[in-house]
Amino acid sequence: MKRKWFSVLDLAVLLTVLALSLGGFLWLRTRERAESVSVFCGDECVFTLAFEDVEEPVSHTLQTERGTLTLLIEKDGVCVTDAACPDGVCARTGKIARAGESIVCAPLGVVVVLSGDGTVDGVTG
Amino acid sequence: MKTNVKKLTRLALLCAAAIALSAFEGLFTPLLPPGAKAGLSNVVVMLAASTMGWLPTLTVVLFKAVFALLSRGAVSAAFSALGGLCSAILLLFLFRYGKLLGVFGISLLGAFTHSAAQLLLSYALYGAAIFAYAPVFLLLSVPSGLITAAALRATLALSSRRQHQGKERKI
Ligand SMILES: [Zn+2]
Numbered sequence: 001m002k003r004k005w006f007s008v009l010d011l012a013v014l015l016t017v018l019a020l021s022l023g024g025f026l027w028l029r030t031r032e033r034a035e036s037v038s039v040f041c042g043d044e045c046v047f048t049l050a051f052e053d054v055e056e057p058v059s060h061t062l063q064t065e066r067g068t069l070t071l072l073i074e075k076d077g078v079c080v081t082d083a084a085c086p087d088g089v090c091a092r093t094g095k096i097a098r099a100g101e102s103i104v105c106a107p108l109g110v111v112v113v114l115s116g117d118g119t120v121d122g123v124t125g
Numbered sequence: 126m127k128t129n130v131k132k133l134t135r136l137a138l139l140c141a142a143a144i145a146l147s148a149f150e151g152l153f154t155p156l157l158p159p160g161a162k163a164g165l166s167n168v169v170v171m172l173a174a175s176t177m178g179w180l181p182t183l184t185v186v187l188f189k190a191v192f193a194l195l196s197r198g199a200v201s202a203a204f205s206a207l208g209g210l211c212s213a214i215l216l217l218f219l220f221r222y223g224k225l226l227g228v229f230g231i232s233l234l235g236a237f238t239h240s241a242a243q244l245l246l247s248y249a250l251y252g253a254a255i256f257a258y259a260p261v262f263l264l265l266s267v268p269s270g271l272i273t274a275a276a277l278r279a280t281l282a283l284s285s286r287r288q289h290q291g292k293e294r295k296i
Binding site: 003004005006007008009010013014017018020021022023024025028038040042043044045048099100101102113114115116 | 197198200201204225226227228229230233234237250251256257258259260261263264266267274278
């Protein structure tokens with residue numbers, strides 16, 4: 001028996017993956033407030049900072065193999081102020097503030113991610 | 126003896142193809158951390174898993190990991206090895222026993238497992254921050270699975286035409 005290209009079970013698998021991803025997106029939306037910022041360069045996490053430790057806006061410059069990228073971290077969000085990439089997409093993303101949001105600089109291979117602590121906004125304990 | 130040489134040659138070709146595709150992928154700088162790749166080189170793992178069995182498949186995975194180690198460092202190698210091993214084992218199992226699954230379903234499950242294993246490693250290395258990425262990362266296994274399945278089909282069709290069999294190889 002030759003294996004089919006696309007079977008009924010495949011459709012079930014596809015729908016399950018889509019449902020899992022969509023569920024993940026919705027779950028992230030419930031964690032409005034970002035608790036910390038993490039910066040990835042290539043495959044490695046090179047920088048992490050909790051927003052509660054930010055009193056005054058801090059500027060952080062990253063040296064990557066392909067150039068530098070400067071972040072401005074404020075009490076309520078992060079933006080890329082300057083980057084050595086040719087497209088400038090990361091700087092144009094603007095400020096991100098909610099858990100699950102990210103800024104991607106593809107040419108430099110840098111990704112800035114905001115994460116929450118898992119609690120829903122307003123629920124502290 | 127002759128068949129062994131033939132098998133070995135084919136395995137060497139597959140390893141070379143996997144490395145070439147990995148390098149090609151590397152040109153598209155990471156759009157997603159950490160170690161997320163479009164999974165083009167998974168085509169080769171699929172090909173090995175569907176037509177050649179356990180040992181050649183795991184050899185290809187190992188070659189990919191060594192290439193990642195040499196070109197991108199130890200962290201990338203760990204991502205490559207873990208994602209590769211988990212998906213390869215699942216692929217081998219499904220090609221053997223997943224009678225009701227189509228090529229696309231197997232490919233999708235392989236890509237999904239690849240991503241999920243890498244997410245778990247990211248979590249172990251970097252903590253919960255990585256879950257902000259999980260949905261996009263897992264969703265990407267859909268196009269990745271589609272592309273891999275289509276490429277596998279094209280490759281098999283081509284190779285069977287080469288052998289003048291006029292029909293596709295059974296997988
Ligand atoms: Zn940029």
